[in-house]
Amino acid sequence: MKFKLTFWRVVFIVIMALGLYSSFVRYFRGLGAVSNMTDQFPWGLWIGFDCLCGVMLAAGGFCMVGAVYLFNVERLHPVVRPAVLTAFLGYLLFIVGLLFDLGRPWFIWHQMIYRNLHSVMFEVGMCVMFYTTVLFFEFLPNVFERLKWKTPITWINKIYPILIVAGILLSTLHQSSLGSLYLIMPSKLHPFWYTPALPFFFFGSAVAVGLAMTIFESTQSAKAFGRQLELPVLVTLGGALLVALWVNLLLRFEDFFHRGILGMIFKPSYEAYFLWLELTLTFVVPIGILSFKKARLSPQWLYLASISAVLGFITNRLNIAVIGFETYVGKHYVPKWTEFSITLMIIAMGFALFGLAVQYLPIFESETKHELEEPEGVAVMPGVLSHAGD
Amino acid sequence: MSKAILYDATMCIGCKQCEGACAQQNQLPYDDAIAAEPVQSAHKYTVVLNKNDKFMRRLCMHCEKPACASVCPVGALHKTAAGPVVYDVWKCIGCRYCMVACVFNQPKYEWGALNPRIRKCVMCPDRVAAGKQTACAEICPTGATKFGERDDLIREAKDRIQQNPSNYQPHIYGVNEVGGTSVLIISAANVEDYGYPASARIGEIPLPEYTGRVMDRIPDFVPVWTLVLGGIYWISHRRDEVAEAEALHKNGGGQ
Numbered sequence: 001m002k003f004k005l006t007f008w009r010v011v012f013i014v015i016m017a018l019g020l021y022s023s024f025v026r027y028f029r030g031l032g033a034v035s036n037m038t039d040q041f042p043w044g045l046w047i048g049f050d051c052l053c054g055v056m057l058a059a060g061g062f063c064m065v066g067a068v069y070l071f072n073v074e075r076l077h078p079v080v081r082p083a084v085l086t087a088f089l090g091y092l093l094f095i096v097g098l099l100f101d102l103g104r105p106w107f108i109w110h111q112m113i114y115r116n117l118h119s120v121m122f123e124v125g126m127c128v129m130f131y132t133t134v135l136f137f138e139f140l141p142n143v144f145e146r147l148k149w150k151t152p153i154t155w156i157n158k159i160y161p162i163l164i165v166a167g168i169l170l171s172t173l174h175q176s177s178l179g180s181l182y183l184i185m186p187s188k189l190h191p192f193w194y195t196p197a198l199p200f201f202f203f204g205s206a207v208a209v210g211l212a213m214t215i216f217e218s219t220q221s222a223k224a225f226g227r228q229l230e231l232p233v234l235v236t237l238g239g240a241l242l243v244a245l246w247v248n249l250l251l252r253f254e255d256f257f258h259r260g261i262l263g264m265i266f267k268p269s270y271e272a273y274f275l276w277l278e279l280t281l282t283f284v285v286p287i288g289i290l291s292f293k294k295a296r297l298s299p300q301w302l303y304l305a306s307i308s309a310v311l312g313f314i315t316n317r318l319n320i321a322v323i324g325f326e327t328y329v330g331k332h333y334v335p336k337w338t339e340f341s342i343t344l345m346i347i348a349m350g351f352a353l354f355g356l357a358v359q360y361l362p363i364f365e366s367e368t369k370h371e372l373e374e375p376e377g378v379a380v381m382p383g384v385l386s387h388a389g390d
Numbered sequence: 391m392s393k394a395i396l397y398d399a400t401m402c403i404g405c406k407q408c409e410g411a412c413a414q415q416n417q418l419p420y421d422d423a424i425a426a427e428p429v430q431s432a433h434k435y436t437v438v439l440n441k442n443d444k445f446m447r448r449l450c451m452h453c454e455k456p457a458c459a460s461v462c463p464v465g466a467l468h469k470t471a472a473g474p475v476v477y478d479v480w481k482c483i484g485c486r487y488c489m490v491a492c493v494f495n496q497p498k499y500e501w502g503a504l505n506p507r508i509r510k511c512v513m514c515p516d517r518v519a520a521g522k523q524t525a526c527a528e529i530c531p532t533g534a535t536k537f538g539e540r541d542d543l544i545r546e547a548k549d550r551i552q553q554n555p556s557n558y559q560p561h562i563y564g565v566n567e568v569g570g571t572s573v574l575i576i577s578a579a580n581v582e583d584y585g586y587p588a589s590a591r592i593g594e595i596p597l598p599e600y601t602g603r604v605m606d607r608i609p610d611f612v613p614v615w616t617l618v619l620g621g622i623y624w625i626s627h628r629r630d631e632v633a634e635a636e637a638l639h640k641n642g643g644g645q
Contacts, residue, residue, distance in 0.1 A: 030502050030506065031499075031501055031506065032502045033502070037501070038501070039430075039431065039489065039495070039498045039499060039501075040495070042486040042489035042490055043486060043490050069623070070619065070622050070623050070626065071626060072626040072627070072629070101485075102483050102484045102485055103482075103483075103484020103485075103486065103499070103505075103506040104482060104483050104484035104505060104506070105483070105484070107481075107482070107483045108483055110464045110481055110482075110483050111463045111483065114464040115464075115465070116460075116462055116463055116464060116465040117605075118460045118598065118601070118605060119460065119461050119462055119463045120461065120601055120604075120605065121461060121462075121463040121487050122463035122464075123608065125463055161620075161623055164623065165619045165623060168619055169612065169615055169619060172615060173608070173611075173612075177604075180601060180604050180605070181487070183604060184460070184491045184598065184600050184601050185490065185491060185493075185597075186600060187591045187592045187593070188493065196600075196603075199604055
């Protein structure tokens with residue numbers, strides 16, 4: 001196959017080259033040289049975005065598995081495989097991100113032997129480890145189908161109920177525990193974001209983002225891989241997203257009210273601007289769009305609403321990880337370009353791996369059936385997937 | 391009984407000998423340039439601050455219930471029975487959660503190192519175990535930094551404040567803050583002016599309790615949630631099975 005230099009491939013190569021340079025700085029010059037993290041700001045972009053947001057963005061996996069296999073929402077079946085693939089890649093890349101952020105990544109295995117059961121970080125680490133294993137098994141049937149291995153598929157099918165329950169249990173635990181990480185800092189984190197309800201909010205937002213990301217991803221891959229858009233799927237997800245956003249919104253304001261800071265959030269301040277940005281993107285825009293029936297039935301509007309919600313919750317995580325600490329620290333933290341470049345490299349790797357997986361594995365079931373029916377169907381793939389590397 | 395350090399800022403003359411002794415004890419470089427640095431760092435565990443010729447020391451507070459130790463996923467930090475909060479570099483994976491969690495911002499990091507360590511005052515655990523004072527207390531020429539039993543030091547601090555109420559703030563910083571610390575501070579000036587968090591702000595609840603409230607529920611949550619999820623799975627699939635069986639039955643009956 002001839003390699004064509006498209007615009008997105010050039011972008012990809014540039015991102016990877018800069019990322020490799022930054023990785024060199026990271027491992028041969030140290031964390032201080034590669035980042036703007038300091039003793040005052042020991043956690044930066046990599047914890048705020050790669051970890052907190054990365055895990056949240058991968059929530060589509062457990063949401064779709066739960067909807068289809070637990071609650072039997074058959075309509076959503078076509079999006080389970082791409083959602084599980086995204087989650088699997090997301091968690092793998094989260095671990096890659098950790099290897100950059102940890103000061104002594106070569107000792108990451110220590111947490112399996114020196115366990116501190118009181119540490120939220122320990123719990124998150126173990127859950128992520130087990131859940132990535134679960135996702136690996138949920139992903140394996142794709143490979144077996146491609147290789148036409150029948151027996152291992154029946155084995156996986158046998159343990160599938162266990163995988164489903166374990167996957168959702170582990171997701172519930174660590175999605176919420178990412179919020180629990182901040183419970184120990186009541187005087188450091190700004191009251192807009194510090195609340196004893198943090199674990200609930202982290203879980204609630206993960207469900208909403210899981211739905212929004214699945215809408216975003218389905219639309220995006222329909223464009224990229226020239227596939228039919230599954231409109232009934234999107235409409236179902238859009239409706240669920242609207243409900244999830246309302247639940248998040250009401251709980252959020254109930255919490256503001258309960259803690260007596262409802263008046264404070266409307267007064268202009270540095271933090272308030274970021275809170276307004278967050279609330280607008282998370283709630284005002286998507287709920288506004290999805291409240292119209294016409295918009296709920298239109299792929300474009302659903303796409304827009306889901307992007308806004310995803311960006312809103314990303315803002316929420318960054319507010320908690322960075323903005324919420326700035327007043328306490330008395331300093332601003334802006335990531336160095338090398339920090340951005342490593343984050344971008346990890347994201348680019350995600351896109352590339354997703355493209356490769358779609359190219360070589362039966363991720364989209366419509367194509368799968370086609371392939372199974374007529375063995376020559378493989379020939380169809382390169383045509384559809386020549387954009388895969390984009 | 392646990393050991394503690396009492397720092398009486400009114401007796402401190404700002405000679406910085408404690409800084410030098412600390413550096414020597416921990417095999418850190420110390421010269422005029424480092425002495426002039428007004429902040430703690432990976433190479434300066436304690437600092438004597440000066441504001442209008444009123445001095446204040448900063449060092450790890452060695453909390454009774456340390457947040458750093460409770461958050462560490464690998465237990466690299468722990469509170470010893472004798473008082474010091476110590477660090478085991480071998481266990482450390484470098485997640486820096488201790489730095490984020492510490493309300494006194496004490497753990498510092500070797501940002502320039504390729505195999506970086508957490509650095510902080512560890513209250514000279516070897517000396518304490520050998521029945522000696524900490525290096526800073528031993529060298530202090532005025533007795534501003536005093537080492538001893540925590541209960542004795544609290545009593546002594548109370549006495550000093552009582553005998554000279556005009557010289558002191560009416561409060562011993564560290565007796566109850568975040569559940570109590572093994573470093574106690576009495577002073578004429580406000581400790582907040584030197585970067586210590588205000589007592590009212592940090593409260594008297596040991597910080598690990600905030601996470602404990604959630605973490606303690608996990609052992610109950612796991613089996614319950616597993617049962618709920620398993621139950622939902624069973625019900626929704628049982629419904630399918632029943633529907634299938636009924637359909638079969640109907641078809642069979644119709645023929």
